[in-house]
Structures are given as structure tokens and as C-alpha cells.
Amino acid sequence: MINKCSPWYAYALQTRPVSGEPSTLTARLEWGTYPGIGPGAEVLGRALRGRRILELGCGQGQNAAYLAGSHRALVTAIDLIDLQIQYARDRYGDVPGLTLLACDALRYLRQTSTTFDIVYSVFGVVGLAEPGQLLACVARRLRPHGIVAFSVPHPRRTGVAASDGPQPRHSMFRLPDGRCRSVPRWELDIPGWRRVLAQAGLRVTSVTELEHPGRSHPTALMIVARRI
Template sequence: MTRPSQDTGPDLWQCYGARRTRADRVAGVDGTFHWDWYQRNEPGAEILGSLDGMAVIEVGAGTGRQAAHLAGTSAASEVTALDSSASIHERCRRSYGNVPRLRVVLAEATSYLVERPSAFDVVYSVFGALDFTDPRRLLPAVVASLRPGGTLVFSTLGHYRNGEAAESWVRSAQLPTALADGTPATMERWVLELPLWERLLAQAGLDVVGVETVHDAGRGGGPPTATRIIRATRPAVRQL
């Protein structure tokens, strides 16, 4: 078990982790890989490309289901499930700690990635750290951790769940949540329009190579959503 490289503050995810584990089991998606909000559409893990012999990390891995799926079904050399929540990390460790080639890590994403230059071939996030960390901080760290030619793939909301448009400038929404003892708290989430994501990725040194939008009509009375799946690469070093 790896400890955080810096103080991650109050754990805002303990209640979420319990709900997420129950919801995955009820929905029958445990042991599968989905990018979209309601976890029922294509594409799946194949969008990551061939992982043969590659070092892969999920930033904001949550309960670890997606990372465990990759570790168990791909030929990646190692899959790291990284999360900053101690409670969710413990859930992931209990559920998937014995999966071969899966490494479960407790750390803040930005500092962890910066401390491991050119360590990974693939970085991905499924409504994870890319949604809940200022992209102006996280994206440069992702680039630092990627090997030349490496890939970043992440899914994020195309608009707010109430139907409001995504932000056209880098501004976070304040989401209500609660600590484990019930104390009210808030967390930040970045819901950004596609041209802004493309600009931020380019500024960080990444080339956008693919964007897919998955539309969900809703489930169980939930609102319609649009999931953006964005794929970008760190340019390979050019030979002079």
C-alpha cells in the first residue's frame, strides 16, 4: 500500500465509494469496462489500443473495477489503480488487491505523476481525476509521466447533468457532498466544452487524435447525458 505523497485533505469520497460498489453490483457491470455515464454503451477498453507490454495507470480509479478489468484481460505489463481517497483505496485493495499485475496506489494524482517522469505508456481516466482536478495542474503532470508516443484517454461530461452547457473557460462547479460523519462539504468538478479541452491539451503538449461522444437517454429516470471520450498523445521524439 503506497501512502499519499502529500496531504490530500478531507476524504470526500467515503459515502460515494459505498454507493458506487452497490450500484455496480446491482447494474451487473462489475468486472466490465465502460466509458459512458450510465455504463451501458460502446466503446469499451478497445479504445485504449493494444496494451501488450505497456505500463498503464488509471488516475482517479475509484473502486478499481476498470483497472482490475484491464489487468485481468489485457497483456499490459502492469496496471496502476491510483486514487487519493483513503476509503476508496481501501475498497479497491480489498476487492482487487490479489489481481495479478494490478498495483493499487493511494496518492494525489498530480504529485504522483510528476514524480514518475516517462513512467507510463497509457494514462486514462473514467470520470476520474481529469474531472476533479484543475486541468491546468493535472495535464502537465500527465505529459511528464507519459513516455514519448504515449497516450491519454479520458471520459468526461459533455454538459452538466441538469442539461446546462459546459463551461467555455476553466471554471469548476461546486458539488455538495458529505464527510463520513455527515458533515456537509463540497468538491470541485470541471465540466468543460470540447474546444476548451482541446486548447488545454495542446497547451500541455498533447495532440488530440480522437473525440467520441456517447449519448445516454437516461436510466431509472435519470437525466440524459453526453459523455465525451477524448484521446490524445504525447508526440514521439523526432530524430534530427
């Protein structure tokens, strides 16, 4: 069902791909908002061919298409907003091994019986849903020693410290038309993410703070963990 009141619907409307734009695969998996900064797909493991991978909050599907198309992984990519999935299907619908679904992430995780080797999210659902609940659901759908990897806007990106409390804070994001919309976002610091991942049975294996050369604060936080 389309939720036209959702800020993510407005975001989808305003980030419509230019029609006629060639649907080539991207050159790498991007974890941040600035291309070419930080690690790529190698954090998900060396051999991705045939791996079952789930992306939560895939937007227009460029990263999922890259993993399916360039690495021959079997990727399921979901997004809350069916307009985003429509764009993704228009651009990448013919990429073998890629399944695109419009669904709420928690709902999907609770309903599916598929076990994944890897679950990842790029500025997607992690941080937008209550982390304890979301990560417990992710852990249940991961095989033992499976990988979860995600990037979130850095909690100190504005120079203000993370909230790290049980409540989300209202995080503003600017739409392409210049208007700001607020979304509830759980902005944990690194110990906070470690704690909530451990509670879900996930052990952190790497933490990367992505820095953009022009900025005085890190812009994104990227965490990789394994199911124990």
C-alpha cells in the first residue's frame, strides 16, 4: 500500500530517475552518500557468487543490482515505498538473481522463512526502526556466522553528540526541492550499536567512520557484525 504521507514517499517522488537514463550497473557498492569513499562490497566477504543476500531499504536498487549483476549473488532487495521499487524494476528488473519487493522491513523479516548469508542496509532501515527489535529479527533470518552490515548517518555529523537513548530523535533531512522533513531516527554511538548488536546475538567485526574530505565531522558510520 502506498503511504503518500510518508517522507520517504516525498523522497521517492523527488528522486525519480531521469527517464531514458541508461540502466548500467554501478562500479562498486557505496556505503556513504559520497561516491568512492570507504570500503566496497569486500566487507561482505570475498566470494559472493550464489550467496543469499537481503537489502533493507534499497531505494532505487543500485547496490542490490550491483551485487546481483557483478558478483552473481542472489539478492532480495526491499523498500517500504513501492514507487522506489517501480524505479528499481524499470532500471534493473532484468538483472539475473535480483528480486525487488515493496514491503516494510520488519514485516518482511517476520514473515519470510528464507535464511540469508548476508543482510545489509545502506542509509536504509537500520536507525529508522527500533534497533533492538530490528536486529533481533535480522539475526533470526541470518545463518550462523552470517554477516550483517549497515551504514547510517554519523551520529556526530553535525558536531552534536549521539542521543543513544531508548527514544529516537527527530532527524531532519532535506529533500531535493529544499524542504526539510523529519523522521524518527535512533542515532546510537559506537558503544550503543555494539551493545544492541550483542543483545541480538551479533558480534561486531569492524567499525568504519566515513570521512568526506570537505567536512569537519565524519559523515557516515559503517558497522559489520556476524551472527554468533
